Amino acid sequence: KKVADRYLKREILGEGTYGVVYKAIDTTTGQTVAIKKIRLGKQKEGVNFTALREIKLLKEVKDPNIIELIDAFPHKGNLHLVFEFMETDLEAVIRDPNIFLSPGDIKSYFQMTLKGLAVCHKKWVLHRDMKPNNLLIGSNGQLKLADFGLARIFGSPGRKFTHQVFARWYRAPELLFGAKLYGAGVDVWAAGCIFAELLNRRPFLQVLHFCDCLQNLNSIQCLTSVLRLTLELEVKGANSNNDQGGDSDIDQLGKIFQKLGTPTLSQWPDLEWLPDFVEYSSQTAQPWRKLCPTASDDALDLLSKMFTYDPKSRISVQQALEHRYFTSVPLPTDPAKLPRPA
Ligand code: ADP
Numbered sequence: 001k002k003v004a005d006r007y008l009k010r011e012i013l014g015e016g017t018y019g020v021v022y023k024a025i026d027t028t029t030g031q032t033v034a035i036k037k038i039r040l041g042k043q044k045e046g047v048n049f050t051a052l053r054e055i056k057l058l059k060e061v062k063d064p065n066i067i068e069l070i071d072a073f074p075h076k077g078n079l080h081l082v083f084e085f086m087e088t089d090l091e092a093v094i095r096d097p098n099i100f101l102s103p104g105d106i107k108s109y110f111q112m113t114l115k116g117l118a119v120c121h122k123k124w125v126l127h128r129d130m131k132p133n134n135l136l137i138g139s140n141g142q143l144k145l146a147d148f149g150l151a152r153i154f155g156s157p158g159r160k161f162t163h164q165v166f167a168r169w170y171r172a173p174e175l176l177f178g179a180k181l182y183g184a185g186v187d188v189w190a191a192g193c194i195f196a197e198l199l200n201r202r203p204f205l206q207v208l209h210f211c212d213c214l215q216n217l218n219s220i221q222c223l224t225s226v227l228r229l230t231l232e233l234e235v236k237g238a239n240s241n242n243d244q245g246g247d248s249d250i251d252q253l254g255k256i257f258q259k260l261g262t263p264t265l266s267q268w269p270d271l272e273w274l275p276d277f278v279e280y281s282s283q284t285a286q287p288w289r290k291l292c293p294t295a296s297d298d299a300l301d302l303l304s305k306m307f308t309y310d311p312k313s314r315i316s317v318q319q320a321l322e323h324r325y326f327t328s329v330p331l332p333t334d335p336a337k338l339p340r341p342a
Helices: 045-060 090-095 103-122 185-200 210-219 225-244 247-260 269-273 297-306 317-321
Strands: 007-015 020-026 032-039 069-075 078-084 135-137 143-145
Touching: 007 032, 045 069, 090 103, 090 135, 090 185, 103 135, 103 143, 103 185, 103 317, 185 297, 185 317, 297 317
Parallel strands: none
Antiparallel strands: 007 020, 020 032, 032 078, 069 078, 135 143
16 A cells, blocks of 8 residues: 655755755655655646656666655645666766766766666657656666656657757757657657766857756755745746747757757758758868867767768667677776765
């Protein structure tokens, strides 16, 4: 019998898209857990579906590199999802100036990322929201994919998806061009962005908008609460305008082209049929050596294959895992020995 009494609530860990995440103790096992509370009832029906989808997908997938769903139960009009507690995430590792990541460390974190993703893709599930703060890290150094809130089964042909699901910097070009039908390649592109971010220690295809800057000011709490509230309202307005129109998508494509060059029709024949296709003035690709100065030749070869424009020619996650980068020295660091924030 599952009752909420089973879990002893501790502090709030964070606020997610659909509700608060608490730290808690599972009194039956003594294990520390994270409980994601999803508001039900008064919300639009979509929220329920998202939650149910998350449960179904997570229950199907059991793997060392995927976050474990321990329990799920309704309580006081909320849906509670109980996950294994994770100490930190990859974003915190990348942003920590006190952490040095050796080439073997980077290889290890990235290999675990791809292993988790390979399991999803084998089950015909797209993650669709790959970004460093969705890659959680446990006390044993294991990296696990989290936040399947947006994932969906992509097996059935002819199925259409909404394309505005990714954090913009990790969004594949086919999504930015408005593709309604897309595949596992969107996760490969995002994983490539994460790889480059591990190597460079900064987001690879980062576009800063005015409202992003406001949000950053917000988060460093250098403003009075009154001013903060005013800004929040403005940010919300600005963001909703932005997300409707393709302005930010166009800026994002501009950033991609500036680094990787504009795609040609010989590179990507289907490009001209995408809904939001427009001709861009041609730019040449920068050399990979210049884009990621610290990376090995093997790393750069793998990167360039993940950033192939045509999703049909882009390397698959399984192929990426079999790339010589992972078998050449230095070998991936043992997860237990990986550096983590203090
Ligand atoms: P979002 O919907 O914005 O991606 P989540 O709902 O997944 O965010 O999580 C919100 C916050 O709760 C995260 O930023 C993270 O700090 C924390 N969190 C989520 N899951 C866990 C977990 N399993 N262990 C520890 N902290 C977690």
